[in-house]
Amino acid sequence: MKPNIKDIARHAGVSPTTVSRVLNNRGYISQKTKDKVHQAMKELNYFPNELARSLFKQRTHLIGLIFPTTANPFYGELIFHIENAFSSKGYKVLLCNSLNRVDKEIDYLDMLQRNQVDGIIVGAHNRHISQYESMYLPAVAIDRNLSNSIPVVSSDNYLGGKVATEHLLKKGCQKIIHINGPHELETPANKRREAYEEVMVKEGRFPITYELRQSLDENYTKTIIDQLFDENPDVDGIFASDDLIAATVLSEAKKRGKDIPTELKIIGYDGTSTVKTCLPELTTIQQPIQAIAQSAVDLLIHQINGEAVDEPLKNIILPIQLSNGFTT
Amino acid sequence: MKPNIKDIARHAGVSPTTVSRVLNNRGYISQKTKDKVHQAMKELNYFPNELARSLFKQRTHLIGLIFPTTANPFYGELIFHIENAFSSKGYKVLLCNSLNRVDKEIDYLDMLQRNQVDGIIVGAHNRHISQYESMYLPAVAIDRNLSNSIPVVSSDNYLGGKVATEHLLKKGCQKIIHINGPHELETPANKRREAYEEVMVKEGRFPITYELRQSLDENYTKTIIDQLFDENPDVDGIFASDDLIAATVLSEAKKRGKDIPTELKIIGYDGTSTVKTCLPELTTIQQPIQAIAQSAVDLLIHQINGEAVDEPLKNIILPIQLSNGFTT
DNA sequence: TTGTAGGCGTTATCAA
DNA sequence: TTGATAACGCCTACAA
Numbered sequence: 001m002k003p004n005i006k007d008i009a010r011h012a013g014v015s016p017t018t019v020s021r022v023l024n025n026r027g028y029i030s031q032k033t034k035d036k037v038h039q040a041m042k043e044l045n046y047f048p049n050e051l052a053r054s055l056f057k058q059r060t061h062l063i064g065l066i067f068p069t070t071a072n073p074f075y076g077e078l079i080f081h082i083e084n085a086f087s088s089k090g091y092k093v094l095l096c097n098s099l100n101r102v103d104k105e106i107d108y109l110d111m112l113q114r115n116q117v118d119g120i121i122v123g124a125h126n127r128h129i130s131q132y133e134s135m136y137l138p139a140v141a142i143d144r145n146l147s148n149s150i151p152v153v154s155s156d157n158y159l160g161g162k163v164a165t166e167h168l169l170k171k172g173c174q175k176i177i178h179i180n181g182p183h184e185l186e187t188p189a190n191k192r193r194e195a196y197e198e199v200m201v202k203e204g205r206f207p208i209t210y211e212l213r214q215s216l217d218e219n220y221t222k223t224i225i226d227q228l229f230d231e232n233p234d235v236d237g238i239f240a241s242d243d244l245i246a247a248t249v250l251s252e253a254k255k256r257g258k259d260i261p262t263e264l265k266i267i268g269y270d271g272t273s274t275v276k277t278c279l280p281e282l283t284t285i286q287q288p289i290q291a292i293a294q295s296a297v298d299l300l301i302h303q304i305n306g307e308a309v310d311e312p313l314k315n316i317i318l319p320i321q322l323s324n325g326f327t328t
Numbered sequence: 329m330k331p332n333i334k335d336i337a338r339h340a341g342v343s344p345t346t347v348s349r350v351l352n353n354r355g356y357i358s359q360k361t362k363d364k365v366h367q368a369m370k371e372l373n374y375f376p377n378e379l380a381r382s383l384f385k386q387r388t389h390l391i392g393l394i395f396p397t398t399a400n401p402f403y404g405e406l407i408f409h410i411e412n413a414f415s416s417k418g419y420k421v422l423l424c425n426s427l428n429r430v431d432k433e434i435d436y437l438d439m440l441q442r443n444q445v446d447g448i449i450v451g452a453h454n455r456h457i458s459q460y461e462s463m464y465l466p467a468v469a470i471d472r473n474l475s476n477s478i479p480v481v482s483s484d485n486y487l488g489g490k491v492a493t494e495h496l497l498k499k500g501c502q503k504i505i506h507i508n509g510p511h512e513l514e515t516p517a518n519k520r521r522e523a524y525e526e527v528m529v530k531e532g533r534f535p536i537t538y539e540l541r542q543s544l545d546e547n548y549t550k551t552i553i554d555q556l557f558d559e560n561p562d563v564d565g566i567f568a569s570d571d572l573i574a575a576t577v578l579s580e581a582k583k584r585g586k587d588i589p590t591e592l593k594i595i596g597y598d599g600t601s602t603v604k605t606c607l608p609e610l611t612t613i614q615q616p617i618q619a620i621a622q623s624a625v626d627l628l629i630h631q632i633n634g635e636a637v638d639e640p641l642k643n644i645i646l647p648i649q650l651s652n653g654f655t656t
Numbered sequence: 657t658t659g660t661a662g663g664c665g666t667t668a669t670c671a672a
Numbered sequence: 673t674t675g676a677t678a679a680c681g682c683c684t685a686c687a688a
Contacts, residue, residue, distance in 0.1 A: 076404030380665035
């Protein structure tokens with residue numbers, strides 16, 4: 001069915017070795033032979049089998065990507081930049097949506113190793129998974145500690161939480177509430193929360209954090225926000241740990257007739273271009289998504305090439321930026 | 329370094345064949361042997377090499393996905409559902425962001441065939457690419473004609489455009505303008521436009537379509553919309569061919585102090601959950617994203633299994649839905 | 657400048 | 673119930 005190197009060789013009247021040489025531009029080959037071989041490859045519609053190549057070379061140029069879901073714009077954009085960067089360096093990318101489920105993450109990890117990926121980038125946020133420790137495989141984590149030996153790339157989540165909280169304070173908010181994701185997951189949002197709580201305490205305020213657990217109910221977030229407003233009629237500042245939560249807060253507040261930003265100020269987190277397009281008015285903490293992607297990719301390729309990861313590279317922290325909108 | 333089947337065999341005191349049998353649960357093997365082998369695999373931290381397996385079996389269980397970019401929420405969500413569906417059937421997914429660039433699409437197509445993918449799903453929208461015609465590889469296109477033999481899955485774009493336009497008419501709009509993406513790309517938006525123009529003409533109205541060309545300028549869309557408002561101060565209805573454009577229209581209109589929906593009504597297209605979260609007030613035509621994904625996946629697996637694609641399956645059209653918001 | 661042989665890790669066939 | 677062997681498609685010594 002599919003032609004192989006022997007078919008090409010026969011068709012071109014040379015040996016398989018010669019074809020291989022042409023393919024890899026290795027050694028000396030006469031132009032005439034080259035042409036013959038290329039001709040044969042075209043005629044037979046030949047695609048070199050990367051499987052066989054990789055098997056021999058013990059190198060696949062395949063990278064595994066484990067992230068919660070491309071359906072979330074933050075990961076969608078991050079993954080886009082990651083794939084892009086890898087593609088330009090000759091790597092291909094296997095996509096895994098872990099949905100923050102431990103079982104899926106473990107299965108994917110197993111699958112990727114069976115498929116001989118050269119390395120993985122993990123941006124999923126589960127509880128600790130011990131497999132990462134025994135694993136011998138170049139890896140980079142985004143916003144999560146996987147094991148002692150796996151470097152972590154993140155943006156400055158603590159600073160982000162601090163800047164967000166201070167921003168609301170500066171704008172005169174009296175009662176600031178924080179909304180965060182599931183605390184049991186090892187998400188970067190935990191540091192944002194920590195910063196919020198520390199800043200609040202330092203300022204003599206009482207920190208209140210509403211926690212969103214993982215839920216299949218579409219309206220769950222709305223319900224909790226509703227509850228928040230009922231329980232805190234005097235809330236005048238909300239720091240949401242991501243923009244989608246902030247968006248929900250915004251629309252629920254509007255439903256209640258609250259005027260933004262006079263009665264209530266809202267700040268989100270992430271600053272994806274999708275949310276910037278949909279809600280340009282939202283004040284948010286902008287993560288350097290492309291820079292995170294680029295760092296992670298560079299760091300992984302570095303490891304794949306067998307180079308040592310110096311201490312400062314083991315924990316890369318990229319700067320965030322306050323993006324001023326009209327919701328604060 | 330990495331243990332192979334021989335290492336396991338030696339460690340367990342059996343032959344490689346036996347290990348393979350245990351691995352694949354094939355033939356008769358005594359429980360004792362099974363246990364020994366499993367033990368050895370655990371001790372040596374063994375991962376069967378899928379490359380070698382695939383090479384022999386002539387089947388990779390790898391699928392290529394060519395889409396414009398995961399950074400767009402529509403594709404992000406679509407790809408999420410596709411990967412999910414494949415994963416549950418034992419397939420893995422290679423992600424390709426074509427960015428609607430012909431050269432990238434062709435390169436990816438080549439790469440995927442070298443990597444022996446079992447099939448591909450293409451949701452990229454470029455001008456005609458002849459490679460698809462000569463290609464022997466199971467494939468499914470989403471919203472695009474790739475070649476005569478490649479089945480197409482889409483939602484009812486014509487109906488969507490019709491419903492959107494009629495909706496604005498029903499709501500009393502006098503001057504309705506349509507905004508569409510680059511006309512030279514083979515996007516499904518072309519059918520939405522066609523429907524808009526036909527409905528308008530049928531109603532004795534004059535159709536006006538503003539076309540957004542591909543641009544690297546972040547503010548390009550805004551500029552065009554600005555121009556639209558300047559040139560048509562009396563516009564009172566806008567049908568945007570996707571939600572992100574609609575979102576931009578919405579914010580530009582607000583900037584100009586236009587009251588939505590009294591002075592201007594806006595309807596978008598796609599209805600991703602991301603946009604629904606960010607802009608719940610937006611009226612839009614909702615595509616059945618998960619159903620599109622599922623159909624495409626089923627159809628591809630069908631082909632991979634060597635089954636014929638019956639005529640009705642060659643062009644699957646899924647229903648859309650009007651999602652009523654407050655912008656109309 | 658070109659060809660031959662062996663092996664990358666696995667599995668199917670055949671034999672024991 | 674288990675083992676030896678050839679083959680999947682390619683590449684790298686080594687030989688010519």
